[in-house]
Amino acid sequence: MKIGEASRLSGCHIETIRHYERVGILSPTARSESGYRCYTDHHIQQLRFILHARELGFSLDDIRELLSLKEQSDLSCEAVDSITEKHLHGIHNRIRHLESLAGELRRISASCSGGHIAECRILEALQSRED
Amino acid sequence: MKIGEASRLSGCHIETIRHYERVGILSPTARSESGYRCYTDHHIQQLRFILHARELGFSLDDIRELLSLKEQSDLSCEAVDSITEKHLHGIHNRIRHLESLAGELRRISASCSGGHIAECRILEALQSRED
DNA sequence: CTTGACTCTGTAATGGTTACAGACTTTATG
DNA sequence: CATAAAGTCTGTAACCATTACAGAGTCAAG
Numbered sequence: 001m002k003i004g005e006a007s008r009l010s011g012c013h014i015e016t017i018r019h020y021e022r023v024g025i026l027s028p029t030a031r032s033e034s035g036y037r038c039y040t041d042h043h044i045q046q047l048r049f050i051l052h053a054r055e056l057g058f059s060l061d062d063i064r065e066l067l068s069l070k071e072q073s074d075l076s077c078e079a080v081d082s083i084t085e086k087h088l089h090g091i092h093n094r095i096r097h098l099e100s101l102a103g104e105l106r107r108i109s110a111s112c113s114g115g116h117i118a119e120c121r122i123l124e125a126l127q128s129r130e131d
Numbered sequence: 132m133k134i135g136e137a138s139r140l141s142g143c144h145i146e147t148i149r150h151y152e153r154v155g156i157l158s159p160t161a162r163s164e165s166g167y168r169c170y171t172d173h174h175i176q177q178l179r180f181i182l183h184a185r186e187l188g189f190s191l192d193d194i195r196e197l198l199s200l201k202e203q204s205d206l207s208c209e210a211v212d213s214i215t216e217k218h219l220h221g222i223h224n225r226i227r228h229l230e231s232l233a234g235e236l237r238r239i240s241a242s243c244s245g246g247h248i249a250e251c252r253i254l255e256a257l258q259s260r261e262d
Numbered sequence: 263c264t265t266g267a268c269t270c271t272g273t274a275a276t277g278g279t280t281a282c283a284g285a286c287t288t289t290a291t292g
Numbered sequence: 293c294a295t296a297a298a299g300t301c302t303g304t305a306a307c308c309a310t311t312a313c314a315g316a317g318t319c320a321a322g
Contacts (some may be wrong), residue, residue, distance in 0.1 A: 004299065007157045014300085015280055023278090026252065036300060053257050055233050060278070066254065073249035080253050081243060088236045092278055095229045098222050101188050112212060118204035122211050123197065126184050127176065135268065145269090146311055154309090165318055167269060191309070263322100270317070275308085286301070292294090 002032075006039040010047035017047065025050060025064050058087055133163075137170040141178035148178065156181060156195050190220055 020026035021037075026046055029037040046067065046096045054062045062083050069079055111121040138145045142214055151157035152168075160168040184194045193214050200210055201239065242252040 002300075013280075016278085018301090019279065026169060034300085035302095037289080049258050054278090055160070056236060056257070057229075066257065069248060070254050073247065075248045077243055077245055077248060077251045077253070081240065081245075083197045084236060084240050084253055091229050091236070095226055095233070096189075098226045098229070102219060102222045102226070105187060105215060105222070109212070109215050109219065110265095112208055114208055114212075116204065117200060117206045117208060117211065120208045120211055122208070122215055123201050126187070126189065126197065127180050128206055133269075144311075147309085149270090150310065165269085166271095167318080185309085205308095265322085266320090268317100268319075271315095272312085273318085275312075281306070282302100282304085284302095286299100288297100288299070290297075291312100292296090 001039050003037050003039065006037075006044060006047065009044050011051055012047050020047070020050060020060075023060065025060055033065070053118075057091060058083075062087060132170050134168050134170065137168075137175060137178065140175050141176050142182055151178070151181060154191065156191055156198070187218075188222060189214075193218060204244075 001009075003014050003017060006012075007017060010017070012020070017026065018037075021028055026043065029039055029043060032038055049067065049070070050063055054060075056100060058066070066080065066083060069075060108122055108125040111125065113121075117123065132140075134145050134148060136175075137143075139150060141148070143151070148157065150166075152159055157174065160170055160174060163169055180198065181194055184197060185191075196216060197211065200206060209260070239256040240252055242256065244252075248254065
């Protein structure tokens with residue numbers, strides 16, 4: 001099938017599919033006489049895998065590794081677990097970071113009771129760094 | 132003062148300071164005879180403001196607007212509040228998103244009990260999309 | 263006078279995706 | 293059959309914020 005159908009079946013944008021091939025995430029396809037890419041069901045599987053993993057926030061590097069592990073069916077799960085755990089850990093870190101930002105922002109924001117720029121506590125807080 | 136001292140006083144990297152000037156966040160400086168940028172205390176104040184706002188996750192566009200509001204001391208705080216609230220809102224959204232990712236990842240990860248790639252539930256879950 | 267530290271400009275890399283231009287091919291319609 | 297429309301190709305650049313680098317110029321101390 002051609003790239004348009006691959007896009008419809010996988011849910012990935014056409015440009016993104018070509019991008020994945022260019023960066024070596026997606027296996028290269030055969031080409032038709034006129035140079036059109038020819039996708040197989042296997043490519044669709046790969047694209048769905050990539051899409052889902054991206055939705056879960058895995059990096060393309062992670063995904064490249066997961067896809068490669070996926071091919072070696074007799075290996076242990078260990079490496080897959082490790083990538084997943086590391087990713088989960090990273091997400092928790094980001095959540096903690098964002099929560100601390102939100103906390104400081106709420107504090108700063110609450111200190112402002114309207115009025116003029118000249119007395120704005122938000123701008124003051126952004127200026128003075130009181131941590 | 133020259134850019135090196137401005138960097139030390141503000142805490143911003145030299146390259147970043149030049150970048151801020153290039154994109155119009157930082158006021159352009161006077162130049163010495165040999166073309167070196169000459170920074171004033173006002174620039175240092177601006178850089179500290181930018182740095183702190185960046186640490187709180189404000190975009191450069193937000194910061195550009197905040198800095199411009201800061202100059203108009205007789206204006207109402209309203210616009211500043213609005214930018215801050217919008218940013219806080221965005222942070223909450225990101226937190227919610229990350230939490231839902233983390234939840235799904237935990238679920239997926241728990242379903243894997245070791246063993247071989249062939250039976251790995253993590254890879255299966257990434258493949259099959261069961262939502 | 264030379265060495266080293268500093269600064270300048272311009273360009274490119276990062277990550278992941280999307281958008282565009284200009285050329286070509288295929289399919290559908292008149 | 294001709295032409296229009298839709299699809300595809302490649303290569304390049306945009307997004308955001310920052311950093312890195314090359315190659316040239318400047319300044320201060322030894």
